[in-house]
Amino acid sequence: MTQVLIVEPDAAARAQLRSILESNGFSVAEPAGAALDARSLESMDVSGYPCVVASAEGCRDRGIDVFALCPGIPVILIAHRPDVRAAVSAMKRGAADYLPLPAEPDELAAAIERCIAERRRLGGDLADRQDFPMVGDSAPMQALYERIRKIGPTDSTVLIRGESGTGKELVARALHACSRRANAPMISLNCAPTPPRIIETELFGYSPADARPDTARRGLLEAADGGTLFLDEIGELGLEAQARLLRVLQAGELRRFGSTETLPVDVRLITATHRDLDKLITNGQFREDLYYRLNVVAIEVPPLRERGEDVLKLAEAILERARSKLGKQSLHFSEPARQAMLDYRWPGNVRELENAIERAVILCDGDGIPPDLLAIDAGPARPPEPPPPGAEQTSLEDYFVSFVLAHQDSLTETELAEKLGISRKSLWERRQRLNIPRKRTRQRGPRRDAQ
Known part of the structure; x- marks a missing residue:
């Protein structure tokens, strides 16, 4: 897992940066000691970090010259009070980027990935596998790393398959970091929780012909131009949005909602799903022609x-x-x-x-x-018996149904969600979609007779 050094004296800002980095698959290091000063940074060996994320005001106020103390390490400055002159001065001193706080998660993650790619290009002291924001050395993970190394440098669309909670977005970020687009942004969108009409506006933008120019809005496909767009839970995308996305993949162009103007886009698309897309195609819920466009190369993330x-x-x-x-x-x-x-x-x-x-x-x-x-079953796990030849593997939705039905009498909704690794809201939504009503709780006491 790639480790990034944070130099930020403000505890709230530091916690926010840590949260953003960890949610994007990076681990975080900080200078030791209660008081952050130049001495605490001098005592560290910073040569192994791909970049340093430092507070512009915090370093200035405490006399920390982060450029001198971290020679050869890309520095991303985070400004509490962004200023054009300060930004120009920082870039002249060698800052890799200058971003405002609160930081946009995708923007900060993309800046770090650019630093990683640049250090790799210049022969920095980073092992190949350290560029992958994942942990594990098992045989399935080694095979996954090798597949990422082969597929990453191409521009092919990639479909990542795997169960919920396996880290499919981390695989997407590793593919982006290995690609020629690593210096451009990677933007992520989860299709599952977004309503159909909103997701289309998010993807393709909005530019009504009769509205003021300042109301026009770029979509994520435009924002990711030259880089990578990662669409998680692609199986939840509506049919209308699927048709528009197919057009982008076929022609390399899009039209914003409400506009007649066609805009060229150059985006690498990486998608992920835990659902059986073949079954969705059979049920008429997913376009077969789009599936073939997305499934140029497939990657399976091991559970x-x-x-x-x-x-x-x-x-x-x-x-x-x-x-x-x-x-x-x-x-x-x-x-x-x-x-x-x-x-x-x-x-x-x-x-x-x-x-x-x-x-x-x-x-x-x-x-x-x-x-x-x-709060897990500590008893020895018995490996599942192999299915008979020709039998279909149980789908994830079948597993969800059987798990909920088997445990809903003994576990609360919160405990069920935790066991499944999902939120209570996701549990409720899946119950509705799969028609698994909650059992009515019994009354707390006998009903009183009318006096």
Whole structure:
């Protein structure tokens, strides 16, 4: 996992930057010590970081010359009070980028990825696999890394398949970082929670002919011109938006809503889904011609249960973030907890693992985390029996239905969602879509007879 150094004295701003970076698959390092000053940065070996994200005002006020203290390391300056003169001065001194705070997550992630690509181009001291914002050395992950290295430098569209919570967006970011477009932005959009009409405006923009010019709005396809657009949960995209997206892929051009003007776009499209697109095509919910355009190259992201001891490497990385976030530096996993994590099948994958560890860190009173605080079934996991020859594999939706029906009597809605690695809102939406009504709770007491 790529680690980025943050130099920001303001605790709230530092927490915001940490949240943005971690949500985009980067890990975060900070200078040691309660007081951030030049000495604390001098004591660090910064040569292994692909870039430094530093506060423009914080470094100036504390006398920290981040350019002198981090020679050869790209510096992204974050300005609480952006100023044109300060930006010009920073760029003259060698800043890789100058961004306002609060930072746009995609903009900051793209700036970091440009730094990574530039260091790789110049022969910086970064191992190839460190460019991938993922953790794990198991055979399935090694195969995944190799496939990313082969596919990344091309301009082919890529369809990433995998269960929910496996890290499909991290794979997309690794593909972008390996491509010739690495210095351009990568923009992400999750198609699942966005209403159909809004998602079309988000993608294609809006420019009504009878409105003022200042009301026109660029879509994400235009914003990602020259770079990469990642569409997560592509199976949720409506048929009308699918037709417009197919046009973009076929002709390399688009029209904003309400406009007759055709605009050229040069975008690499990466999509992801956990759904069975073949079944959606059969049911008339997904266009077959679009599917062939998207599925030029396919990548399968392995579920956590197939990655062996990677679960412990991931757990340690997640625990390190949680320790720093909550100030519990002495916490560690007990041996029974480590064994429980190895035995559990993790139906919610990495997302469920993150939820379990964060909950355990919050609730743990001692130094060693016991297995019961992880709130997982610590019993040995029995591998599933192989299906008979020719039998269809159980779909993720079938698994969801069977899991909910099997556990809804013993678990609350919050616990069900946590076990599945999804939010309560997503659980409710899937119940509605798959027609799995919640069981009515029994009355708290006998009804009183009228007096």
